[in-house]
Amino acid sequence: MDFSMSQRQQHWQGRVKDFMQKHVYPAIPVYTAQMKAFGDNRWQVVPVVEELKAVAKAEGLWNLFLPKDSLPEDSPYRGAGLTNLEYALCAEEMGRVGFASEVFNCSAPDTGNMEVLARYGSEAHKKEWMEPLLQGKIRSAFLMTEPDVASSDATNIETSIRRDGDHYVINGRKWWSSGVGDPRCKIAIVMGKTDPDAPRHAQQSQVLVPLDTPGIEIVRMLPVFGFDDAPHGHAEVVFRDVRVPASNLLLGEGRGFEIAQGRLGPGRIHHCMRSIGSAEVALEKMVRRLQARTAFGKKLSDHSLWEERVATARIDIEMTRLLCLKAADMMDKVGNKVARLEIAMIKVQAPRMALQIIDDAIQAFGAAGVSSDAGLAKQYASMRTMRIADGPDEVHNRTIAQLEYGKYRG
Known part of the structure; x- marks a missing residue:
């Protein structure tokens, strides 16, 4: 069992991380200002995102989510052809900023729809709809x-x-x-x-x-x-x-469930890795806040209650990341069907973990945490939907329990 990252994994994760540092993080205040300038008419294309998309495409950081066998090798839209495991590491970095996935043309639901078209669409479907999606021209x-x-x-x-x-x-x-x-x-x-x-x-x-x-x-x-x-x-x-x-x-009449299962497996892993990125952001905000505030004669970070919460957050992030990477690795090696236990487990664990850390971060900020100032309220709202999207916790827990029961049936 080898937990070290391959050169290829380090290469792509490093490129995405560097792009985020150089281009995406500095664009956050620009994005906020442009959205504010829209006023009540907020349903508009945000200019800075389109600008960043052009840069990412020019640098080859585009359509990273597509499996290598989805398109012919000579296709101009093929992307990097990353495995689920390789892409999972990149998705975590993207998950740190709400609009980052779109910058790389890797945002839901387009990713799942492009995979559906690549696997099940006719040549006419691909020409009319998949190509402009792969180019980032439509949503x-x-x-x-x-x-x-x-x-x-x-x-x-x-x-x-x-x-x-x-x-x-x-x-x-x-x-x-x-x-x-x-x-x-x-x-x-x-x-x-x-x-x-x-x-x-x-x-x-x-x-x-x-x-x-x-x-x-x-x-x-x-x-x-x-x-x-x-x-x-x-x-x-x-x-x-x-x-x-x-x-x-x-694909044909009556094959909707077949398509849905092919679509949702990779999408769930993408969501989970982005959730880990979001949890890392919340933990960073929490730690910086704890080290900057004083209560009852000492820094909040020196109170044992907060030491326990921070330690638990780090432990939970690391455990969740390992489970998510295991699921992605299994999907690559044995397929989504065999990996359904791991996919179900991570889909339950990742949003729950991230929500708890975001909630603790809100507590650390006090009243500021529930305002829009810290960005945590929006994070919480977005992450709470992940316990429902792509199947609620109860459905995935049912899958996990049934597989566990099956081990001991006579």
């Missing part, structure tokens, strides 16, 4: 969750995708459609039922839906603890007799 959305059913069990999803001659007609209501608020969001992958009478896991399909198709209504943008997440955002979307060509169906 995308993935629409699965619905307000009227418990979407943690995706078999409950009721949106209808009905065949009508050379078209499919879509009717239904989706929400938490992340990315729809971005004016560059041009295409959505929509999951719904093509055959409600088929076996349980063969009822669902996935279809490509351009967002300018007649019959689509963006009802509202949903805030997260009061934060609108502009310009990305999370929308409630209604489909009323939305017609798309039958050729827009991905």
